[in-house]
Amino acid sequence: MSTSTSRLNNNDNPDQEASRLYGITPPESQKSAVLHRKLHQNPRHVVASQGHFLQLSNGQEILAACDSPPVASNLIRIQHALVKQMQEVSYCHSHFYATRAAEDLAKLLADSTQGEMAYVFSVSSGSEAMEAALKMAHQYYLEKPNPEPERIHFISRHCSYHGSTLGALAASGHAARRAPFEPVLATSCSQVSPCYAYRNMDLGTDHTASYLKRLEAELDAEFQRIGPRAVAVFIIEPIVGAALGCVPPVAGYCAAIRQICDKYGALLIFDEVMCGVGRTGPEPTARFPQPLHAWQDPLIGVVPDIQTIGKGLGGGYMPVAAMLASRRVGRALERGTGAFVHGQTYQSHPLACKAALAAQKIILQENFVANVRKQGLLLDLGVAMGLHELGLQSPFNISLYPGTGSADGHRGDHILLAPAYTVTSDEIRHIVETLTAVVTKLFENLFDSGRFGEERIWDENRIMLHIDSFVATGTSK
Incomplete structure (x- = not known):
């Protein structure tokens, strides 16, 4: 050196x-x-x-x-997988065709959730995955058995970052990154306090239970302020990445917000672009003996309705990210129009999917x-x-x-x-x-x-x- x-x-x-x-x-x-x-x-x-x-x-x-x-870098197994894929199918338009690479990656990711997330939509970046998640949530309310088209408001948290594209940025609570683009950001988004005990819990008077109650009350009040039937989703990073510096929630927080979302009929979106696919080392449990997602850690302990993943998904070999949707959300579209009204030229790209598949197999096989x-x-x-x-x-x-x-x-x-x-x-x-x-x-x-x-x-x-x-x-x- x-x-x-x-x-x-x-x-x-x-x-x-x-x-x-x-x-x-x-x-x-x-x-x-x-x-x-x-x-x-x-x-x-x-x-x-x-x-x-x-x-x-x-x-x-x-x-x-x-x-x-x-x-x-430079793992021979991934290099060989990519070369083989290039020799077979380097590209085809997902509007008309499917490939084994995309199918196998989707199955691996769905299986890694024990079937909790049953639908996989692969794209090229975390921002794109978040855009897809927001549109999926909106379409869900349009097509569920009892449609609720009035649900158009998104709640996220201060000091959060969900992507650089305008929709994802509007859903973010990172003040400095929002500031230059504030005039063109959607106004159907609002923020509540993050679960950030390091700065926001008063060690002199607070304990975890009282701090958690404050956060619950604030989120509940925001639902009431917006209108309980107007809120579509609550979006969080279960373990906050660059916006706060790798901050996990206090015990019980995710269960509490899951309960509030269920109470008002809103969806819960987990942004695991930075903290997912093994990055935070989730603890194994009897149900998830080889966990891959942050929400599988007992500290989080709840299943989201929609999840985004990226960064580590492709192992650094190809630009790839994904949105995962629960069975309930996906089936609403199946029974509705039968289509997700969203698409990109390079979604389910065979090379990107093959790289992600090879990387995730190595991560799982080598533990x-x-x-x-x-x-x-x-x-x-x-x-x-x-x-x-x-x-x-x-x-x-x-x-x-x-x-x-x-x-x-x-x-x-x-x-x-x-x-x-x-x-x-x-x-x-x-x-x-x-x-x-x-x-x-x-x-x-x-x-x-x-x-x-x-x-x-x-x-x-x-x-x-x-x-x-x-x-x-x-x-x-």
Whole structure:
């Protein structure tokens, strides 16, 4: 691994200023035609990947602690599966044709829920899956035996993120991400408080039961405010991802919201795009001895009506996500028009489905979710854009996922760790040790710059007090 370090002189250039504060190498001067996420800074170029490491064009090797495919890079079994699929059927339009890859993936996913989710609609991204889920919910109310077309309102939670497309963004409660597009977002969405004990439960006067009662009362009041027969769905991430920093609910929360949805006849949608397909290491039970979905963990313990999954579904090999619908929701459409009024050119794409099928078979056959639980407990023993950028520099060579908005939608930094499901104990220790070094170095730079006045905090535990949250993916406990 590379150990070289660059030092740059400070001037008024923002990139140079970032370098001075965080040790960030300035972007390459060559103009890119790609519309990157940052228009004034070219990202580092990856030229190869193997296992859990990325090799950059400058020779660095980066341990992918937050952006690694669940089953690691360049697995021969997945490569062979994709080549075979390309030789058989590389594409056909799902409006007219079906493929074995799409059928087999749908069956695997339905079987993984013990038949609770009986219908699978595969697409290319989590945002697309959420759009499909919202439309499925609306169509359900139009076509159920006793139609309720007046149910057009969606409730979600503050500090939530369900996708970048306009419908999914309207259903999100992430204030900073909504702000630029607020004028064009649908107004048939509202938010209630998240289940976020870290910030919202008063440890001096609250206990879990009283905090849970407050959340129940708030959601019930929102149903009453909108009109009990006007609400179509309540949408949550059962374990919140980037919007809050891997936050699980308090015990009993999901059962309580399930009860409220049932009370008013609304559907419950679980967005498991980030936390699903094994990412949070759900605990096995007698009913689900090899759980794949976050809702199968006893902490969640309830079945949604509609579910979205993505990110880890394709193992990092193809862009693929899916919407899963319960038997009740799907049968309403079967007995109604007999069609889902929604479709995309690349839905059920045979290559994407084959990659997802191969990845999920490996995850299940090798029982990688058990390793997620094991290594997640190690991460739980350990400790935002500055950490991400500094971590990519030598001598750290680690990728960290930065996030913000966990305090009020704008303020509150956090970082996520989401290594491959196959990560080893030694790599976990390396991640934690390197993260600690990155945090220490970042605050050294900030203190040296005068950002925190004269006080210098070198004690590791006290430094952590300045970090909003450091909850690790890989354990939902």
